[in-house]
Amino acid sequence: MTSDQISGLIRQLVTLFGAIATTLGFTIDLGPALDLVLQIAGPIGVIIAAVWSWVANTKSSIVASVAAMDETTVDGNRIVLNDPNLARTARAASASATA
16 A cells, blocks of 8 residues: 555544544433533544645645655656556546546
8 A cells, every 4th residue: 555545544534533423422421521522523533634635635745746656756847657557547647638
């Protein structure tokens, strides 16, 4: 797994646990203080995951992730793909985006 895949999985888990915490806060009597904490912490977890996804999917973040890959080298202002399969995939994606 790549670091981007692991980050995506963690974002999904934060959302999942946020929803579970919110549900527990409203449905199970754990005491008024703990209920309130869960009702507040759940939505905050979902908001954190949403902001994290928004930041992680900016163009500059995506380009930085590609530049950091072992299969690429940075040559001046260009990112060079050293893996022929990745280069073929990039050409296909570029062709379909312009079609």
